[in-house]
Amino acid sequence: MAAARVLARGVRLGSYSIGRSRSLIFNTVQGRGIAACIDPSIGLTDEQKDFQKVAFDFAANEMAPHMAEWDLKEIFPVEAMRKAAQLGFGGIYVNPDVGGSGLSRLDTSIIFEALSTGCVSTTAYISIHNMCAWMIDTFGNNEQREKFCPDLCAMQKFASYCLTEPGSGSDAASLLTSATLQGDHYILNGSKAFISGGGDTDVYVVMCRTGGKGPKGISCLVVEKGTPGLSFGKKEKKVGWNSQPTRAVIFEDCAVPVINRLGAEGEGFSIAMKGLNGGRINIASCSLGAAHASVLLARDHMCVRKQFGETLSNSQFLQFKLAEMATKLVASRLLVRQAAVALQEGRPEAVSLCSMAKLFVTDECFSICNQALQIHGGYGYLKDYAVQQYVRDIRVHQILEGTNEVMRMIIARSLLTES
Structure with missing residues (x-):
């Protein structure tokens, strides 16, 4: 029912026309040309695939065309985020009785991964907003929930x-x-x-x-x-x-x-840490979207860019680099989704898995985006090319929601106390 509610909200935004804004992946997310081995819909239910497509469409049409301008002019895109809230993305894992979509942590990860292909920075803020709304919904009393959550879920307030x-x-x-x-x-x-x-x-x-x-x-x-x-x-x-x-x-x-x-x-402090467990999955999911987009950007660039009389796609060295990027992407996605399910189910290993996901995925996805920039050569360093923005936007993911050094401490402590 929650997924149906998200989709029903999505229909009201109308159908989208798919463009090629800044060489991003919008043609591939519509099912044309995406490599099956890195398809982010693998293993999802039909409902999850449906709201994943809604999120990809929104990213392609309402976020990505403005991503560079928002970055350059430092615009906080309030109206775009309110459109996202109309799709149910303002309180994704908040209970429906106060305006939330009532989706699972796995569903949330799927949505944030898709949205971040359109703009990592904006999606990352939406993820923080969702975490705050969830904290009020979960730890607040009925009066607090009813006072704050409806406006937060609608993104009338942030x-x-x-x-x-x-x-x-x-x-x-x-x-x-x-x-x-x-x-x-x-x-x-x-x-x-x-x-x-x-x-x-x-x-x-x-x-x-x-x-x-x-x-x-x-x-x-x-x-x-x-x-x-x-x-x-x-x-x-x-x-x-x-x-x-x-x-x-x-x-x-x-x-x-x-x-x-x-x-x-x-x-x-307990409330803060419980919020951060989900926040770590959310921010890792935002890294996934950037990495997914960057793999496809690198692949497309390799197929058209010529050096020494042939396209880069004929270089075995770069073929191997692309293969490594794709492998890291899929491994990262699987870890995030496992951690999301563990957190949703309240399993004892959830905290460690959330920390592992945050550590591994933000490190590996930054590496993927950075390698994609390297494949672009000098073009990758120009702000006309989206890959450099993915690199800049996800670098901070290794720092916030608990630094990756702290993630190592949490994981090691869990291992040693269980010995």
Whole structure:
């Protein structure tokens, strides 16, 4: 039923005309010319294939034609994202009773992979927004769910996740932003760094310290834009992810109602980590889309570019490189989908698998995109060619949602404690 609802919303956007904007893969995602061995629809149900096609179509027609402009002019594409929300992509794994699509983690991964072929940066923000909406839906009470989730799912309002601080990145449990209880309000003081959407979004899911040191002293508050004492730093200049603004979020005697706390005091760190487990799958899925597009771009370039009297496709060295790229892509996709199913089913190995997926997939997909740029030679370094934007946009995936070094720590800890 949830998939049918997504598809029904998609029909209202009308039929799409498929173009060749910036040599992207839009002809192949319609089923023409895609190599069967890397087909992202392999193993999916008919329903999953249907909403995957909706996502690919949306990426091809509503995102990719604007991808370069959004990047160059640093445009936060609000209207495009609201069109995506009409397809059910504003609250993909949020419950339907508050406006969500009620899809699974695997379904979500499929959608984000498809969308990111059109614009990684925008899709990555949509994934963060979805994570915030899910956190409110999952850990909020009925009043909180009904207040925030419908507008978030429709993307009439946008959300940001606020965990990282200037002095606490990988060591998230050492955060210093404080929330002191005064009557029926918490008084927040401190700042958050590198916040996607910061300043342009409406709802901030904030981890703050209400108790002593360590993770058990952390709580989670929902702070609404316009709250006195809430302000923002300058817009950061970034290598990639330019279609979403990044700013510091600053709290100076910011009074937040107690009724905006998610869960009980001291549960904030647990809520944050549970959100990140899904976020790691989401961001790995965005890397998959970039890598999938880059493999096809590299293949197409090899078939037309001539050097030494013949096309690059006749070079066995480059044939082997392309084969390695395709193999890494498929292996990455399988790992992401296994982790997504484990998380959906609440299996004990889910945290480790999410960390493995984030580690392996973001590393390997960056390697794929970087190799695709190399195959393009000097052309790959020009902003007229999409491959360089995929490289820039997914480089940060190895850093955020927990650095890949932290992913290694989580995986190793799991292995050693089970020995």
